[in-house]
Amino acid sequence: MDFQTVVFYFFSAVMVLASLRVITARNPVHAALFLVLAFFSAGGIWMLLHAEFLAIALVMVYVGAVMVLFLFVVMMLDINLERIRQGFWSYLPVGALVGVLMVVEMIMVLGGRYFGLEGMPEPGPAPAGYSNTKELGRLIYTDYVYPFELASIVLLVAMVAAVALTLRKRKNVKKVDPAQQISVKRDDRVRIVSMTSEKR
Structure with a gap:
């Protein structure tokens, strides 16, 4: 067994254990952190398969953006776990x-x-000058352009839903309506009062 196989089995074992902890952890923050560990392990497996772009994209997009957003949503919402587990x-x-x-x-x-x-x-050896990033881009924007657009719409809906879930109206916040500011006339704000002068 060579070193690459040992590293593959190590990453696979870590990813399987982290995935199990995602669905068995009682604390949602701990589950999200185990999901981050699973994503890192999947990125390591992609690196072993010589798919560097996919590995970096997995770490940057999912760990760096999606999981941070998910953690913010989990921490800001008051989740009643007992009510969620009632229909288990x-x-x-x-x-x-x-x-x-x-x-x-x-x-x-x-x-x-x-x-x-x-x-x-079985895939054959890659020819000289082969770039998996270039091949992936060609496939995404030619053969799989419609699924790619659908996935982008799903991510956009998820972002809007995350903002809508965390948006709360506060009563004590002072805010200004720009439309009212623009529609104000001089006579509404300034009043000229004529007063007779007084002598002492």
Whole structure:
């Protein structure tokens, strides 16, 4: 077993354990931090697969932006965990069925050759001057342009929802309406009073 295989198994074990802690941690902040650890481990696996752009994008976009936003939302909202857990047992059979189906799909994808299924062909050596970043950009903006646009719309909706969830109206905050400022006339603000002069 070479060093690259050992590093792959290390990152995989860390990612699986962190993913389990994401769904089993009682504190939502701890769950979010375990999700950050899972993203870092996935980025390490992408680096082992020579997909440097995907690894850096995963760390910068998800860990640097999405997870920070998620942590802010979790910390600013007063989440009642007891009320959320009330319907856990009623949704458990459906969730277990979906989980079993996903495990079966992953087993068929990864071990398809053992079940007599045609798997993906083994990739050959990359030609000289090959850039996976350039190839990824070509695929995104040609073959997968519509799914890419749909994903961007979903992220935009998530950002707007996060802002809407954390937006709270405060009564004691002084604010100015620019429309009222612009529509003010001189006679509304200035009053000229004529007074007779007094002699002492």
